[in-house]
Amino acid sequence: MGCLRQISLPSYILIINFVALTFAQPDVALYKNCTTSGTFNNDSTYGSNLKSLQFSLSSNIDESGFYHSSRGQDADTVNAVVLCRGDVELEICRSCVNEAIRNLTQDCANQREAIIFYDKCMLRYSDQSIFGIMAWGPGFEKWNIYENVSDNDWNTFTVTRRSLLLSLRDRASSGDSRLKYSTGEEQVPNYNTMYTLVQCTPDLSLGDCKSCLDACMQLIPTCCNRSIGGAVYKPTCNLRYELGTGPFYNQTVPYAVPPPPPPPPSLSGIEIFLIVASIVIFVILTVSISIYLRKRKQRNQHHKIEKNLSVHEAVDGIDSVESLQYDFATIRVATDNFSAANKLGEGGFGPVYKGRLPNGQEVAVKRLSKGSGQGEQEFKNEMSLLAQLQHRNLVKLLGFCLEGEERLLIYELLTNGSLDQILFDTINGQNLDWDGRYKIIRGVAKGLLYLHEDSRLRIIHRDLKPSNVLLSKEMDPKISDFGMAKLFLQDETQGNTMRIAGTLGYMAPEVFQGNISVKSDVYSFGVLVLEIVSGHKIHNNFENGNNTENLLSYAWRIWREGEASNLIQPTMKTSSSSIPEIMRCIHIGLLCVQENVANRPPMASVVLMLHSMSLPLPEPLRPAFFQHSSVETNMEMPLLEASNYSVNEASITELHGR
Structure with missing residues (x-):
């Protein structure tokens, strides 16, 4: 007997609690997710598509x-994927898909964007490209x-499984472009x-199918480790096992992967x-053409280009955002000629101003400081990334x-x-209750998850901190400032950098x-969580006898001493019902900064x-300790200059600070 994990995400809808891991009701949805990436009007082109x-x-x-x-083009494009379990007959598959459509429509x-899972089928649609792209969530x-x-x-059980x-x-990942599915049985002593059963959407490559199923297998210890039955479902793959209940699938597959062709x-x-x-x-011709093209490119680089670059020349890969371009005169009027009265603050590479567009919409305008070559590159980076990212917990780019x-x-x-303007302010910080802080923590986590796994790109932000988390009128957090972000391919999760x-x-x-x-x-997120819980900055001093500690070392020490509740900002201790959530967030924060x-x-x-x-949490291990600095300092420097820098120094005059 079994049940679905309860996940109380606002946009995640779990349909029913299971009393058995086998499925007696084929038309009952197991799970659906009506994502919050955006909405459309019934009479819109997107709705018709x-x-x-x-x-x-x-x-x-x-x-x-x-x-x-x-269906459709550009912003009105709708992409859909349907996957039925590999052993399901065609008519049953079609019936399941029709029920899925009816359910999502309602x-x-x-x-x-939405996704729904049944025992025998999965339906997913989105305004983003989803074909041939491995996705680990929602699931x-x-x-x-x-x-x-x-x-x-x-x-014996774990080894067999x-x-x-x-x-x-x-076997499944070696399937063809129509079916990546496999089942098997094994006797377990006693x-x-x-x-x-395992299955991938067959539009995945062999490597992506393996990676997706590996990710599912990595979740088994946290959900189903000792259970005699368990299952993990992702948009592009799933697995399931049962012990002692008999086969839960048809052992005759309606469509079999064709055998490999005979040898020539x-x-x-x-x-x-x-x-x-x-x-x-062929090789000689290819090499000759490559040499010719390389030399022609080198000759072209010697020609002068116009000072005022076009959108295509100035920013690589953002042809799709030409419609977002504003002329400078419009923005100058909108900000009252960048008046001091409209200045909201100073960003990483220039000031930020409040403005009002001709249609009455209020906006924030980030103006790159003139003469900053480094800042210009960050500007291009931020624009090209933000133009392709859409999520409720990421700041929205309106134009450039x-x-x-x-x-x-x-x-x-x-x-x-x-x-940071609220959290570390003497008055506003006291008024920010736990519900508001918890909302911010979860929102930032969802935004990072989107960047790391769920967007069309895989992006590492590299500068997550309170000043780069903006808050809407409803106190919804939005990650901002992508000037230092690093773009990876979908199947990459790490890399090296010279800066x-x-x-x-x-x-x-x-x-x-x-x-x-x-x-x-993840490390930066852990620091952020501990700051939100405590109301202290990472560089604040904490006395420990004759020594001083920063926030990380202090949190780790009192956690080991069983006094982690001392980290909680005093104004939040008045509600005892919130203490378990707060203590869990401290635990999660320490896991993230290991x-x-x-x-x-x-x-x-x-x-x-x-x-x-x-969900049980593992015990955190020793975090990385950094000696505090009295000033929060952004930096970007060549890796070769790192030898001039010591993390134990309070001043960092050797660095290119901003």
Whole structure:
């Protein structure tokens, strides 16, 4: 017997609690997610495209149980993916998909993105590209809560389960473009047969299918470790196992992966000579063309280009955002000629002004300081990234200006300013209750998860801190300032850099060796969480006998001493009902700042920890300690200059500060 994990995300809708891991009701949705990435009007082009696409989905599915399609162009494009379980008959598959469409039309009306899972099918649609792209969320897990494997049989059980899942993973990932699916059985001593199923959407590559299933297997210890039955579902893959209940799938697959073709007949000597000669000629031609193109490019680089670059020349890869360009005169009028009265503050590479566009919309305008070559590159980076990112917890780019020496970014105006202005203010900080702080923590976590795993790009922010978290009128957090962000390919999670970038105190220790990864952002998030809980800055002093500690070392010490509640800001201790949540956030924060990169949880796990109080947390290990500095300092410097810098120094005059 089993149940679905309860995850109380606002946009996650869990449909039913299971009393058995087997499914007696085929038409009951297991889980659905009506995401908050945006909405559409019923009479909009996007809405018409979605209806047209939904109408065609069921009839276009064939025996393989997989289908994907698109409708529309540009911002009105709708992409959809349908996947039925590999053993399901065609008519049952189509019936399941029709029910999924009906369900999403009713419960996720006007949402630009949604996903729903049934026992026999999954339907997903989005205004973002989703074909051939591995996605780790949103998803869910379920497991049998009534029966666990005994201690005596534990080792044998886990070895059998892992061996079976790995072999099925390899078989499924080797499938063709119509089906990546595999099942298997294995006898477990002292128990009955274990039945196991794994599946990927067949648009994934062999490597992505393996990686997706590996991610599912990594979640088993946190959800289903000792359970005799468990399952993990992701948008692009899933796995399930059951012990002693009999097969939960049809052992005859309606559509089988075709066998590999027979080996070609052996070639004669003449044929081999002709093939080799053709290859040699092709290689010579390819090398010659490459040399010619390289020389032509070098010649072209010697020509002068116009001082005022066009959008295509100034910013690589942002052809799609030309419509967001404003002329400088419009922005100058909107900000009253960048008057001091409209100045909101000083950003990383220039001042930020409040403005009002001709249509009456209030905006924030970031003006790049003139003569800052480094800042110009960050400006281009930020613009090209933000133009492609859409999430409720990321600041929204409304437009930009590239005119002469002027470089401007136009954002939505967030009336409550940045988190640091409230959190560390004597009066405002006292008024920020735990509900508001918890909302900010969870919102920032979702924003980072989107950057790391759920967006079309994989992005490491590299400068997460309170001043780069902006707050809306409703106190919803939005991550801002992508000037130092690093872009990765979808299947990359880490890399090396020749430039150290970030803010002291929020930078993970591995960054100083030129190594960056999504776990670098996880570290910064952990520091942020501890600051939000305590109301103290990372560089604040804490007395410990004759010594002083920074926030990390202080939090770690009192955690080990069993006095972690002393870290909580006194104004939040008045509500005893909030203490368990606050203590859990301290625990999560310490997990995120562990010195060893491998020990830090990914943001997908962090989001799950924040929304499931019943999920057990591992004990945190020693965090990375940094001596405090009296001044928060942003920096970006070549890695070769790192030898001039000591993390134990209070001043950093050797660095390129901003």
